[in-house]
Amino acid sequence: MAAKTLERFLPDEAATLRLGEDLAMALKAGDVLALRGDLGAGKSTLARALIRALADDAALDVPSPTFTLVQSYDTAPPVHHFDLYRLGDPSELDELGFEEAIDGGAALVEWPERAAGRLPATTLTIDLLHEGDGRTARLTGSDSVVERFARSLAMRDFLGRAGWGEASRRRFVGDASARSYEIVRLAGAPPRVLMNAPPLVLGPPVRGDKAYAEIAHTSRDIAAFVAVDKALAKAGVTVPEIYADDLGKGFALLEHLGSxxxxxxxxxxxxxxxxxxxxxxxxxxxxxxxxxxxxxxxxxxxxxxxxxxxxxxxxxxxxxxxxxxxxxxxxxxxxxxxxxxxxxxxxxxxxxxxxxxxxxxxxxxxxxxxxxxxxxxxxxxxxxxxxxxxxxxxxxxxxxxxxxxxxxxxxxxxxxxxxxxxxxxxxxxxxxxxxxxxxxxxxxxxxxxxxxxxxxxxxxxxxxxxxxxxxxxxxxxxxxxxxxxxxxxxxxxxxxxxxxxxx
CATH class of the missing domain: 3.90.1200.10 (Aminoglycoside phosphotransferase (APH), C-terminal lobe)
Structure with missing residues (x-):
């Protein structure tokens, strides 16, 4: 399986907390995140931020699982925080219910080297390396896994270009398509909606040389959303104001109309x-x-x-x-x-x-x-x-x-x-x-x-x-x-x- 690496410089603890949120927004059932780094590198800080973002609770108590070896959280997806420092033998993972944990949830694993090859091939390894006054996060895994998390990091970069780089991110709603939405909050400003609409990937031809989406005229990118939004607003229909967009990547920062x-x-x-x-x-x-x-x-x-x-x-x-x-x-x-x-x-x-x-x-x-x-x-x-x-x-x-x-x-x-x-x-x-x-x-x-x-x-x-x-x-x-x-x-x-x- 091809491996891919992505690096992110984290100048301070706030950047580490934001990385935890960014990872949480891309996490799905079956994911394993292996956290590696020296003592004080920020592994627990990163894990805590990720879990709190999934729980949508900034004050959630997230104790270190050093002695219990695993702590589980009823989030979506369920997340299980493993600390394998005290693991006597890799076979003890069976007693901890590791495979069952990732069957319907996700796992964060500190000291993953003690699992001795028991982690799945789809594991995303996150190395936290001291660099100057900050640290570098190095993400390594299969192409498809790294690309999924890289998209979430690209969304953070988009927020930065829009002046919302320090905003908190929380899952809002998804739908039957590949689109998803988040609520982003920045101190002193009303919440906004972050739209994630990946450019449409056409499937195989189903009629002649055309894919289903071509025949059904499914929109391929957010240009259609932006155009129709403008037309409806001009006609007097209430639609979200678009504060920023990236047509190529499929991101938009929108007004939150309410719930x-x-x-x-x-x-x-x-x-x-x-x-x-x-x-x-x-x-x-x-x-x-x-x-x-x-x-x-x-x-x-x-x-x-x-x-x-x-x-x-x-x-x-x-x-x-x-x-x-x-x-x-x-x-x-x-x-x-x-x-x-x-x-x-x-x-x-x-x-x-x-x-x-x-x-x-x-x-x-x-x-x-x-x-x-x-x-x-x-x-x-x-x-x-x-x-x-x-x-x-x-x-x-x-x-x-x-x-x-x-x-x-x-x-x-x-x-x-x-x-x-x-x-x-x-x-x-x-x-x-x-x-x-x-x-x-x-x-x-x-x-x-x-x-x-x-x-x-x-x-x-x-x-x-x-x-x-x-x-x-x-x-x-x-x-x-x-x-x-x-x-x-x-x-x-x-x-x-x-x-x-x-x-």
Missing amino acids: GSFLDAESRPMRERYAAAAELLAFMHAQRWSYDMEVRPGVRHVVPPFDRDAMMIEAELLVDWYVPAVTGAPAGEALRAAFRREWDALIDRLAGSETTLMLRDFHSPNIVWRGERAGLNRLGILDFQDALVGPPAYDVASLALDARVTVPEDIEQATLAAYIAARKEAGAFDEDHFREAYAIMAAQRNSKILGIFVRLDRRDGKPAYLKHLPRIRAYLRRAVAHPALAGLRAFYEEHGILEERVL
């Missing part, structure tokens, strides 16, 4: 807030958008279309992933051909329909409720880098059939009614055609999500998404109840797609 939820204390959707979000959609859909958007002088982003190929390849995730999961065998070509015929006919029905700036993931996790504000400013919008030019009904379906929240049918209908009323108030609006487009887009989106959530489990090792499948199937049953979708409903019923399943 107000669309859900009540029991995690149930709140009718009036969904209605307000529908009214915001109606406002946006009534605007005249330019789809050739400025990122910065000399850099532009052209919003792609939600065309037939994009709609189809998304819907086909159902036959690519969900059907094999519930039947135990890949979907046959006859089933695939019939599936495409049904969807081709439905996509034909959208021909000539109204199109708009379609944000694509307009649902509760991406909308902040700001109840102290008035009008449209009560809602802050967070996620729009994958925006396309497509049917407005898609975003309404994304909201009213929220993939992460069970929306009762009465709240779905109230959300639809609020949107329709606002569109009619703004001008001529064909309600019947909209309701048909809504049913088609709801069926397309929820077919796609069934496939995505199974893929997240089977391919990406994220089984938590399977708990959402019953909700998505229920939404799909609602969507195909529209008369225009009778053919698709019959096809889905014939192949058991709408049946309750346990995966």
